[in-house]
Amino acid sequence: MFSYRIILIVILIWVISFFSIIDANYLHYKNTLIGGRASTMAGAYSAIADDASGVYYNPAGIIYSPYQMGTDSANTLSFSIIRFDNVDGMNDWQLNSQSFYPNFFALVNKIGPDFAWGVSYVMTNIYNEHQQELTPYLTNSHREDRTVFLGPSFSYRISDQLSIGLTAYYFLRLFREQYSQYGRSKGELTVAGLGSDNLYLSDYGLVLHGGMPIIGMMWTLQDKFSLSGTVRYQFNGTSSVHGNRLSQSGLDLVASEFVDSISLLHKQDDYPIQLGLGGTYFASPFFLISADIDYFYQLDSGYDHVINVSVGTEYFIMQFQSIRLGVFTNNTSLKPPTSVSKGRQHIDLMGVTYGYSFYRGTTSLTIGGQYSFGKGVAQVYSGDSEIFDYYRSDWAFILAAGFGI
């Protein structure tokens, strides 16, 4: 009897806590790596950026594309597992997400030796979760969260050593959660009204529009060395939020009932300013090594400043076949939970990437993957300060193609 009561409490609190879990995902800045070649080098690409992927990493680099016109596209199949340990004293709580999306397409075109433009579509945040559980309640849930960037890019070569670039992104974030729960006690549990028949329905949605300019520069420091600097800032424009919640409980669902409408959904209003530095050593046509450091300066004091580091390398095992490896960090901007805070999650992730490309003429095909993992702490119940261990692991498989003329 007691355990039913506990589980009921847990489930009710879970419902309220789900949104902060989704936001925890959103407040990492490298959840989905972009592009074929770039993503398999852990995104350490801002000082390379000499193909269509450059529009996202550093638009100053696209002027160095070897082709008059080039395209790059990538499809990502991703899985995510988030697990909170021992949340009710007995069981773990696990959230699974799977998604498969064409998450990147870019085209760049050079006009003369000193000017290039491009256009791209980028999906940086993908979360798609379905759950069905039968015990002790019939529970169905569906959550999805996607952020899409779309916009033009420009690059101009100022001198032989220096180029600058701009990408002007419009972004759209779509978030939706639907949750239903039904439990029937057959009149056996009546303590304080809990454990009796229970019905809970909710539907939340968020549509958020905004922009993100990316300003970049690429500097040829020495023969075979390049350095890059980027600044990007994401800002919200208009947003629309809708939400409805219905809860009924009591024997035969008549003891209590409430219906309300959610008018405000938690979201970050002030995104950080991202400052990026990159360096690449082009050792030979067969080998290069690259590194990026990204610093996220928070304008909102409610969030932590973040530093992410990525290092990637590319090696041609044969003239038309290359392999790539990379490591990266994906740290969170959420502050760690404290004894007085409620509903916080804090987890820093570390990841590895790998990839293989096959080239035929000016066409390339890339297959690769990404794995990241981390252990953190979370306050699962938004109304409570109790801290639980929190694990997350993400897999992504990438299929990408590039073309140039």
Add this chain to the structure above:
Amino acid sequence: MIYDRSFFYIVFFIFFSVGVMADSSFRYRAFHYQDLLIPAQLDVQAEVLFGRDLAARILARYPLVDDPEIQSYVNLLGQGIVALVGRSDLDYHFAVIEADHYNAYATPGGYIFVTRGLVKACQNEAQLVGVLSHEISHVNRKYIVEKFNIRGYQSSIFNDIGIVIGGATQTTRLGVMTVLDQVMEMLFTGLDHDEELRADRDAATFMSLLHYDPMCYVFFLDQLLTHSGSYSVSRTHPDLLDRELFINEGIISTELFDDSCSQERFNQYVQL
């Protein structure tokens, strides 16, 4: 204010003065090239090109002996040796050059020269095979290649010198010319003595495998010991006793030909 101005000058200097090259071809990856070879092949190609440059310098100093028969004979002997013990990634070339002193030279990439004086000093084919084997060993061991780090591309970020086959910068070309001068000097003053001794040991092994008598080579070296001309073997190579020691190490037990020194055939072709 002064600080601000200094800062501006520093930034200006860094951005617009330090960059050194206009060419961004270093960004090209292997697949952008039509006929680019894999690194090991590039290294061999660089070795051959480097050796070819050295060979041209040697021929500029000593022209080829104008005797097709002797050239053909020496080439046949050399090709016979490398068919058994040569590197499969090289095409070897052998030639007799117009010089009276006693010496032979091997450049990277398989270009091997024997002076007319040395050939003339040989009394049988085995002795000439010993000399050629010694030089082939230098090529096989890549002594000069390793010593001067001759590479197709900088295969490591720790390498300071590399030879870029295509699109080399002027600085790189000057570096290559300097290395060529140094190697040329080394060829005419002698390689490292340990390298010479190892080549003798290899020569004895090669001769054994080809069923020549390695002792013919020893006798030949003994004969050269008394020669004191400039650029002679006795000046550029170790003492005979040390050489004999290493030759004995290299001898492996094989059945010798009836005429293991090939005196008769040698006399037929070599009439200098």
